[in-house]
Amino acid sequence: GDQSSGAGGTRDQIRAVGSSTVYPFATAAAELFVQSNPGMKSPIIESTGTGGGMKLFCAGVGAQHPDIEDASRRMKKSEFDQCQANGVKDIIEVQIGVDGLAFAESKEGPGLSLTPKIVYEALAANPYGEDANKAQTWKDVDASLPAIPISVFGPPSTSGTRDSLAELILEVGCRTDPAMAALKEKNEDEYKATCTRIREDGKYVDSGENDNLIVQKLGANPNAVGVFGFSFLEENKNTLKDVPINGIPATYDTVSTGQYPGARPLYIYVKKAHMQAVPGLQAYLNIFASNWGPGGVLARRGMVPAPDDVRKANAETVKSLTVLDGADLK
Amino acid sequence: MTGPAIILLLAGLGAIAWVSARARAVRLQTAARATGRRDAVHSLPGYHGWYVALWTLIPAAIFLAVWANVAPGLVTQSVLADPAAQALPADGFARSAILGEARAIASGLQAGAFNPASEALVAPYRTAISEYGIAGAVLALILAFAGGAYAFTRIRPDFRARTRVERLVMMALLLASLLAIVTTLGIVASLLWESFRFFSMVNPIDFLFGFKWSPQSAAMGYGNDDAFGAIPLFWGTIFIGAIIAMIVAIPLGLMSAVYLTQYASPAVRKWMKPLLEVLAGVPTVVYGYFAALTVAPALRDFAVAIGIRGASSESALAAGLVMGVMIIPFVSSMADDSIAAVPQSMRDGSLAMGATTSETIKRVLVPAALPGVVGGVLLAVSRAIGETMIVVMAAGLAANLTLNPFASVTTVTTQIVQLLTGDQEFDSAKTLAAFALGLVLFVVTLLLNIVALRVVKKYREAYE
Amino acid sequence: MTDEQKSLAPANPKMTARDVKVFYGPKQAIKGVSIDVDMDNVTAFIGPSGCGKSTFLRTLNRMNDTVASARVDGTITLDGEDIYAPSMDVVQLRARVGMVFQKPNPFPKSIYENIAYGPRIHGLAASKADMDVIVEKSLRRAGLWEEVKDRLQDSGTALSGGQQQRLCIGRAIAVEPEVILMDEPCSALDPIATAKIEELIHELRGRYAIVIVTHNMQQAARVSQRTAFFHLGELVEYGVTSDIFTNPKAERTKDYITGRYG
Amino acid sequence: MTDEQKSLAPANPKMTARDVKVFYGPKQAIKGVSIDVDMDNVTAFIGPSGCGKSTFLRTLNRMNDTVASARVDGTITLDGEDIYAPSMDVVQLRARVGMVFQKPNPFPKSIYENIAYGPRIHGLAASKADMDVIVEKSLRRAGLWEEVKDRLQDSGTALSGGQQQRLCIGRAIAVEPEVILMDEPCSALDPIATAKIEELIHELRGRYAIVIVTHNMQQAARVSQRTAFFHLGELVEYGVTSDIFTNPKAERTKDYITGRYG
Amino acid sequence: MSSPLSPAERLPTDWKSDAMRKRIARRYAAERRFRLLGLGAVLLSAAFLAFLLVTMMGNGLRGFTRTEIALKVDFPASPLLLDPQAITDEALANANLPMVTSSVAEKMLGKEADAWLAPTAWISMRDAIKADPTILNRTEVIRVPASTDIDLAAKSDGTPAAEAAVKRLKQAGILSTGFNWSFLSSSDGTDPTQVGIWGAFKGSLLTMLVTLVLSFPIGVATALYLEEYAPKAWWTDIIEVSINNLAAVPSIIFGLLGLSIFLNFLHLPRSAAVVGGMTLALMTMPVIVIAGRNAIKSVPPSIRDAALGIGASPVQVVFQHVLPLALPGILTGTIIGMARALGETAPLLMIGMRAFIATPPGGVTDPATVLPVQIFLWSDEVSKGFVEKTSAAIIVLLVFLLAMNGLAIYLRNKFEKRW
Ligand SMILES: Nc1ncnc2c1ncn2[C@@H]1O[C@H](COP(=O)(O)OP(=O)(O)OP(=O)(O)O)[C@@H](O)[C@H]1O
Ligand SMILES: Nc1ncnc2c1ncn2[C@@H]1O[C@H](COP(=O)(O)OP(=O)(O)OP(=O)(O)O)[C@@H](O)[C@H]1O
Ligand SMILES: [Mg+2]
């Protein structure tokens, strides 16, 4: 508003807010930015969660508002409208890469191999809209699996990773039942409830944003399965191994090409109005574009590169600063 | 004229006022003393100095404070009258954003424009700001002179300058102490509004008495009805903070206090007491890290070893245990105080009857100190249930209603952090729930404290 | 001990002190005091403030043990037994040599529990009925029974100052002590309460050996049969009370009695 | 005030109290006291504990203002001026009516600063040399100069109790008071220090109007020329000291003097 | 109760009886047990502390060291296109040093050597060139940080591949582990071998400065008012209750307050030390008030009487006598309150200090983070190298805090009871 008091200070630093999943990549880019632009101050990257970040991002243009939103999901329609209402008219949307949603177990683990259907039937609160899930061991779900108790450490319901789990695995598994596929057309709400609600009887353990702890816990529970960002699997290859989904192992290639089912896009949103005013913003975006390919620095940090065509399209967006029109947001 | 310059100028004027007023008072008083009358002279010259200096500074400062709030409005009005302002968008928010930015650039706070539209307004802003700045400075100086002159003319040998200056000091002290109330109101205000919005989406009864905490449902659009039952959170909070932590802290704290006050030699006491206090000085984030990485895995291994099913490495026990250790010094220092407050004559009375020290402690000192100890424990509980970092790092997120200490439970503070830093839309019931939880936490600690302080106070009075 | 004082000593004293010295750290508070206390007489200790009356009194039941810096030299006996001997059990000693303090200090418990406290820790009552008997008897002896018999469950701290002090005397009596030490028992009381306590002391005399410290010479004159005058840690004069007050031997005693100092 | 007491009143009293009543909340501690204090005589207030001596003394320099619950009724004048009038400045009043307390309470500062404090806040010294003169004069009058002149920078709390009390008297003198009120100034002191203070009071007499509260009747007899006996908030008897002690009029006074209570 | 008793009804207790002796022995045994229990409690509490500290030390001391590989760089022969006469930041930034560095390593040690260097190894190269451009004309040995895997393998145990590499490098004599000065002088980063605590430390200092400047005067003024002047009235009761309550309000709630009042309502800058300081000042103020009141209370009333008795005004009494005497106590309370604020994390998470900030703040309005938040952030990092860095940062914080607590205890002991 009219307050100029706190808005003050020449903003010579880029400010980004948002998802903790994008945070490591945004910080890596920030570091590269400083190294290749000596004299520039390092961008400030705040890990607020996508939702909290959106609120800050959409509060307005000006020095007191962040320039960039890191998102582990697409902007929602409601958020876009909020942005518009607050004068954040021109928003640039860039997909910087893909986050693999990896299933993993300890190196000492039984070597499970799962499918979306199995995962759904093991974790859903009411599989296919029926009674509460009674499966106790993986064998109860699928006879080919060993009779070890189901125990999955996964993202909490506040997390964007959890949304991906629901969308990419659970819904897919759920729709293997034609009745459910039909339900999607008839009653979207009921479909969502049936297909994405996770049981709350302790078989699935909400495990916080601190994925490091999940890694540790898997080490301690060889029979448990963990669900987390692909980068953690990469980083902890010496203690963990991947759980193939549909027989496909989680590797860079399979995730990047989307063969491995658990992959979701990562975005950054940028205010066009800030491009002139904040020094280095363009250069920072360029850093993303020049490092998000295979073998690039971001990939070394564990981000999975987006497929070639996506990268190309987004590189173009970075160059031309194409504005998001918002019509296809949900 | 810029802010710092005018403040410097005023400070200079104040100093001059002080020196000249003091000099005048000295002169007048020396003359008056010669009359020999005891009440011919009232205040020391320095007080006259302060009196005049304050009259010089305070009205001008008040004016500047008001001006700083009024002037921007006036500046904006004059800018809006400028032809360049015709191009502004009608939309209120965008408009004020542009105006604000133009002002920031004009006053040198900002280097470049985020919004091209604001560039045109920079020049008009610059003129308006400098015009109003000069006007303000001139008015402030006039006020300073007027105030100073008025006060200066009042200097008489028997003028009660001290009384007046002291009245002002008292007022400053009073204002400082009112800040506590303002802060409390600030807390209430900041929690109440967002909580109100939350309760317009979720029935407070369901929230307070619901048995199911499952915000995943709400987040995914299944509706809010049974998603926000906070009982499991309350239980987790109580389980960790008021039960497990206290099972650790009360015996250890109480016995430590008893040992250190009643048995230990002065040398031991001198070293051990501060050592225990260090436990309270360790940052909670360190405890959290310690609990998450060292205690929790060890406890889990232990639980598995003795064959407990459902042992989680984010156990209530790990968080509660470490929190209990953190709370030990609280309990022990409160117990220490209460036991020390029991008059020595009670102890003598009991010993003179032929009681041993432990009999005296168990049958006389501790019962007599009990209200104080209970009050201390209540304070410790309120501290424990508000503790955040340990539980954020070491307790789980699973809202379980369980009695198994090796299972994972979640607490109110953990959920506040989770909800506020999650990936959900910010205005969803889910994020707002954090404020409602905060409100509950605030109210509960408030009540606990009021009760605890009452208890402690009543009991202190009993011996005074 | 002068010859004359020795002649004063009863044939079979209850307690005897011989050349007792008390130090608080490096400071000597009692400088070699010898005195005998017997059952038939009430002994009063008088002297100006700080002369060591309380200190000496507390050596008689080893309450000075609770002061870390205090050290006691010399011999004190109770029925001929050295109370500072290693074989002496302090807990028993204190039960046998009861003490009443300057300020009434009832425990914040019921009147009944106040009295029952001592017998209970020493296991003197075999049953609840036994305890009831002890409580009643002690309260009667302390002259408080009539006043409190209907409210034995009230808190001891709810009594008036004088009643509290009698309660404390009753508490001391309840463990069947042989000696009762009183350190300025009336200084916190009003005249009427003081009179009651003095009366009580009269009644208790003969059953217990009683030592009373007082600042108030009139009181010493009223309640005691023997008076010891302390000054600067020394026992200046010890004798029959009426003699001390009417015909003091030592100059210092005389000065004190006539109000030249103190 | 009885007729006889009136006859006792000097023609030109320094301070007068007329029908003074003091209340602590609902409780009345002083029940209508009228008394005159003059320059030539030392006035002693005696009476049993709690009778209101201190309370009345403190009304004379409005120290009772600091007790929130206290309320004063009646008139008290200093040189004919009503000290409770709104125009009276308490701060100046207290400089004119100095006070010495029961427990010596020097500031934890140097001896010099202890004395200089009063003159400094009242602006009585124009220069350092002035102040030196005031300090020396005050310490001399307080009979302390010889003992401390070589260590004026030592802390006032490092002095012995008696010296501290004289330091406090010197501190009161330093602001040139007209009246000095002393509330049991010797009760915390040993006999030798007490004697010194009593001697000092003798010397100060005539230069200041002096009022002294004491528990010790011998002391009252030694230092005062007028004695007022208080009991339960009333002024029972006021008269020439020797009369009061040898020939008290009121029964209560007699009982008290002969040690029947207190 | 039975009828009146004859006084002689009870015989004197027989203290020498067997039953009585046994009873006494039992009582003494109970006494010893109780005493041991107390001692046990003290020792157990102390043991917890010792265990905590030892664990942190054990994990953290390694974080202060860093493993380096000595690369022998033949600059003239390297693919580096730099003119020793024109070394500018720009030129260095464009010289593609990362590539050059890895090629040097590969040439020297073989194909897989690039993975042995920290991703930021080239920065050491850059700094060396900047410090002395003439090295571009000769062959020079430059020590660059090793990668996290190598670092861990060199210090404790790592992956088999890394262990093998370490063995090779050690044989070649080019591996060394030494004190990591840059841990104390640099700021947050993404590579554990490069990060440091200076930025967070400076943020902590600035935040504490703001906290102190606000909370100390206000806290002392409040304590003085309440203890010395406040009349007994309903509104002073409210102040008292508020202060006692604020002292116990969960810290996270202060975070919510800061979020909605300072950031959303007053529009103060996000992530700035000034907002953190203000939030913590509100938390610290009640602590100072309570400690201050106790200190003021312990100034004997006789001092006040003395000053009042010679005509000091109430304000003079307080400022010239009471306050100076109470000051050590107030300072002790202040240090303890500040120490608590220094270790505080939760409220700062709410006001944007949970951020990646690689540039140390220059002033109180610059974005900053603080030590405990830095610890929290690092504890959440993916790379294993951060584990020891987290513990090392904890050691720094603990040392700082223990020093503050020690000072407070020293002050308290020194000034305890002087009158
Ligand atoms: N715990 C102690 N530590 C050091 N000195 C002590 C202690 N108790 C008493 N004293 C000193 O020992 C001396 C004798 O003290 P004591 O209390 O026995 O005197 P008293 O005759 O009882 O005086 P009063 O009539 O005031 O009670 C005094 O000088 C006193 O200061
Ligand atoms: N601040 C106070 N609030 C309430 N009552 C008080 C206060 N000060 C004194 N009193 C009461 O007023 C009465 C007179 O007290 P005062 O102190 O004047 O007695 P005193 O004669 O000086 O006694 P002492 O010889 O013990 O000093 C007493 O009953 C006392 O309890
Ligand atoms: Mg004594």
Ligand SMILES: [Mg+2]
């Ligand atoms: Mg008195």
